[in-house]
Amino acid sequence: MRAKQKTSPKTEKNRLKIRRLGIDTYHENVAYLHRECELYRAERFQALSKVEICANGNRILAVINVIDDSSIVTTNELGLSEEAFERLSVKEGQLVKVEHAEPPVSMDAVRRKISGERLGQEDFDIIVSDITQSRYSKTEISAFLVASGQTGMDRDEILYLTQSMLQSGEQLDWNEPLVVDKHCIGGIPGNRTSMLVVPIVAAHGMLIPKTSSRAITSPAGTSDTMEVLANVKLEIEELHNIVSKHRGCLAWGGTANLSPVDDILISVERPLGIDSKGQMVASILSKKLAAGSTHLLIDIPVGATAKVRSMREALHLRKLFEFVGDQLNIHLEVIITDGRQPVGRGIGPVLEARDVMQVLQNDPLAPYDLRQKSLRLAGRVLEFDPDVRGGYGYSIARDILDSGRALHKMNEIIDAQGAQTTKYSPASLTCEITAPKKGVVTAIDNLQMAHIASFAGAPMSKGSGVDLLKKVGDSVQRNEPLYRIHAEFLSDYMFAQNLCERDNGYTIGKPEDISKAFVEF
C-alpha cells in the first residue's frame, strides 16, 4: 500500500477541476478534456477511447471528447456531460484524477460471445451489472446486442439474461398469492388494451398493479396515454397504497427502478433497428417478475407489419416465453392476436385516451375492435382466478364493462393517482390524408402509421398523432379522407406531411385482397 502511494502522490497538482457541462449525451458518460490540457494528453485518451474518473471514492468510466475551445473547458478542467456529472456525484470545482480505463471486465465475455461461445449465468451477471453502472460505451453495448442478437443466444442464455436483468434493479412484493398482469410485445399503434383490462380486472377484485413504460420511438406507451388522464409518476409507497385500496393502478414503471438495464439497452437497440427476440423475452419477463407478478398474459400480435410476421414465428416466441417463465416460476399464458392493422382509431396519447374512455363509457362511437380485444384479454386474465370457471372470463369481463363498473373503477384509479389538471385536446394543426382512388382499404401499415404519428410529435406532444377514419375493409371514394394528422408544432406538421407524401401507409384495393386474419389462440 505504501509503495502505491509513493508512485501516485495525491497532491492537488495532478488533479483537474470538475466542470458540469450542459450537454445531455443520452445514456453515455462523456468527459471533455482540453487538447492542451496541462496534466494529461487528451488525444492519447481519445484513441484509447475511455478513461476512469475518480473522486471521493466514486469511479466512473467515460468516453473522451477533445476540446479546442477554452470557453467550454479550460486546460486545467475536466468537463462532464450531465449524466456523467450525476453519476460521479461530486460538486463543481471538485478536484479529480483521470486514469486510463481498461474496457469493463465483462467485455471479455462479450468477446467470447462474439466468437460464438455460449455464456453462463455469471457472464450475464457481470455484463448486466457493468451496463447498469454505465461502464459500457454505446459501441460496447452495440457489440453486446449484436453478439447476443437474433442467432446468438440459446434459450438457457435467455433465461440467464432474464435473471441478471431481474437482479439488476428493485423488486416489488405485494404479499398476495395472485398478482396478475398483461403485456403486449408491442408494434401495434393504438393498442391501449391495458387501460381497459386493468379497470375490468381490478373491478373483479383481482390484484393488477400495472406499471408500464413510456414510448421511446413509438407514438405512445400506456404511461404516456394514462398521463393524459392522471398522474403516473408514483413513489413506491403511493403505488402500494393505491393498489391495496383499489386493487389496480396504471403507473409509470420508471420510478420503481425495475430492470433499469433495459432502458439503456433499448436506447441503443432501437436506433440500430435491431430487434432480438431473446432480448425481448428477457426484457419483458425481467420487468414483470421485478414488478411482483405471479400470473402473466402475453399478447403477441401477428401481421405483415407487426413485430411478429408469421404464425411459425409467433409459436417459436411463445415457447421461448413459456420456457423462461416456467423456469422462473411465473404462471404465464400467451395469446396470439390479430396484428394486421392498428387497434382503435387514435394513435397518440390524447387520441388513444379518447378511444379508451369511449369504450369505458359504452359510447356507441367507441372503436369496436379495441373493446373486443380488451374484453378477450381481460377474460383470459380473469380466468387466472381459481373461482372463475374456464371459458367464463369473457362474459364476466363484458358484464363488468357494460354495467359501468369498469368506468367507475377507472375513475377511482384516476382520482387515486391524481386526476390530470391540464385538459388536453387533440393538437390544432390538422390535415386529412385522402384516398388516391376508389376502393376498399385492404391494409394499413402499422410501422408507417406509427412513424407518421411520431413525426407529428407523439407522444411528447400529447395531442399530436393520427386519427384513423377508415380501417381495413372499409370502402372509400376517391379523395375521401383516410385519416387526420394532428400536430402541435409546425416543424412536426411538416415532417409528418412529408412522410405521408412518400408513403401514406394505406393500401386501397379489392375486398379479396384483404389478408386473412391469423387464427387467434
Add this chain to the structure above:
Amino acid sequence: MRAKQKTSPKTEKNRLKIRRLGIDTYHENVAYLHRECELYRAERFQALSKVEICANGNRILAVINVIDDSSIVTTNELGLSEEAFERLSVKEGQLVKVEHAEPPVSMDAVRRKISGERLGQEDFDIIVSDITQSRYSKTEISAFLVASGQTGMDRDEILYLTQSMLQSGEQLDWNEPLVVDKHCIGGIPGNRTSMLVVPIVAAHGMLIPKTSSRAITSPAGTSDTMEVLANVKLEIEELHNIVSKHRGCLAWGGTANLSPVDDILISVERPLGIDSKGQMVASILSKKLAAGSTHLLIDIPVGATAKVRSMREALHLRKLFEFVGDQLNIHLEVIITDGRQPVGRGIGPVLEARDVMQVLQNDPLAPYDLRQKSLRLAGRVLEFDPDVRGGYGYSIARDILDSGRALHKMNEIIDAQGAQTTKYSPASLTCEITAPKKGVVTAIDNLQMAHIASFAGAPMSKGSGVDLLKKVGDSVQRNEPLYRIHAEFLSDYMFAQNLCERDNGYTIGKPEDISKAFVEF
C-alpha cells in the same frame, strides 16, 4: 415539385444558424441542439438518435446531443462538432434545415448480416461507402464489425469487403511491372523491419514505395518511428518523385487517402478489443492494392502473446490471405515468424529508430534479432526479382547491409523526404524495472510491454517508451534491471509505473520453461 415546396416553405424562419463548436468527437458527426430550440424539439431527435442536416446541397448525418446551456448553443442555433462542421463544409452562421434521419440504407444489409445471412458485393459496397461518408454512428459501425466478425464472414465475403475498401479511396499507379511491399500483421512491439527491408530492397534496385500507418493504440507504427529521422507527410507528387529517383520511400499513407474506411473501422474496433481476421485481411490487402503493389510479403508472427497464437491459426490466416490475394491478382507470399517476444530492444519511436540505425550502421551493439529477421524478410522480397535465383535472397540482402549500401540508401531516402530538424532523444523521466528473483527470462508479454510503452506516452511523445535490457533466454540476478521506462510527462510516467506494478510483463523461471519457437516458413 410545386406541391412539395408548398408543404415545406423554404423561408429563413424554419432554419437554424450553424455554430462550429470546438469539440472533437473522433470519427463521429455530432450535432448540438438546445433543449428549448424554437424550431425542433431536441429530445425527439435524441430518442430517434440521428438527424440529417442539409445546407448548400450538402447533407450529413449526425448524432444529436441535447444542450441545456445557451453559451454552448442558443435556441436558434445548431452546434456542430469539428468533424461534422468540416464535412458539411459551410460557413458559421449559415442557415440550415434539420430532418429526421433514417438509418443509412446499408444498415439493412448489416441487419441481414446480424441475422446470419451472407452478403454480396453490392451490400459491402454500400456499407463501405456509407461508412466512408460518415453516415454511420459508432454504434452502427460496432454492429457491422461484430456482425461480420470472427465467425461471421466466409472467404468470399472477405474478398467482397476487400474490393469495397479498395474502391473507397485513391489508388496509386507506379507504371512498373514489379512493385514490391512487405507487411506485418502487427502485435509485436519493436518490430521495425520495414525500415531495414526498404533500404536493402531499394538498394538492390527494386521498387518499394512503402506507405505505412501511424500507431493508434500500439506504441509505434513505422511512420511514427521514421518520423524521428525524416518527414513522412508527403504529397502524392513528392512521393512519386522520391520513389522514381530512389526506388523506395518510407512515408505515411494518410495523405494518399488509401482505403480511408479502414481508419474509421479501426477507431471503433480497437477500443472494443475485437480483432476479426477477416477484417484484418481486407484491411491489409485493400491498402496494399491501393498502394499499387504487385508483389507482397506478409509477415505473421506466432506466439503466446502475439495476434496469432498457434500454427493452426497462422495457416488458416495464410490461406485467407492467399485466397483473397489470388483473386485480386497480387503476387502474395506469407512468412510465419517467431512472435514470442518483442523484436529488438526499443519500444517507442526514438528507441526503435536507434535500433534500426544501429543495424544499418553495423554497430556491434545492434540488436541481433532485428537484423536477422529483417535480412530474412528482405531476402524473400528480393526473390520476387526474376533475376534472383531461388534461395539466394538472404545472402544478397546481407551483402547489401554489411557493405553499407543499405545505410547509404536510407540516408538518401531520409534526405529526399526531408531530414528531421528536431533532434529527438529518449525521454528523460526514467526508471528501471528489476527482476524480483534470480533466474532466466522465460517469456516477455508482447501485449503488456506494448501497453506499458503506450502508457509511458509512445508514440505521441516520441522519446517515450520502453528499452528492453534483457530478452528471453538471458540470465538475471535478483534486482537486476529488466527494462527501462522512458517518459516525458509526469502523468504518463505514473500511469506506466502503476501498470508495471500490476504486471511487469516478464516471466522469470528455469531455462527449460522457455517455449519452443514455432517453425518458420
